[in-house]
Amino acid sequence: MEDNKTIATVRISLEFEAEYDSFHGRTLEEFGELIDQELHESLHDFREEDVVSIFSRVESVNLVSQ
Secondary structure, three states, X not given: OXXXXXXXXXXXXXXXXXXXXXXXXXXXXXXXXXXXXXXXXXXXXXXXXXXXXXXXXXXXXXXOOO
């Protein structure tokens, strides 16, 4: 990164629903961490030339219906 670039911080709250199948061997917490990791990879790939770092945390993972 060049020293003369200005860095902006963008904070986004994201909530989405995804199909979950417990028979694929992942707990809800592991599923949430996997989604978080894939989100990081997608954002980095989408804005590869601009992204300096990505910070996130999984706040909760809950079943909506069974």
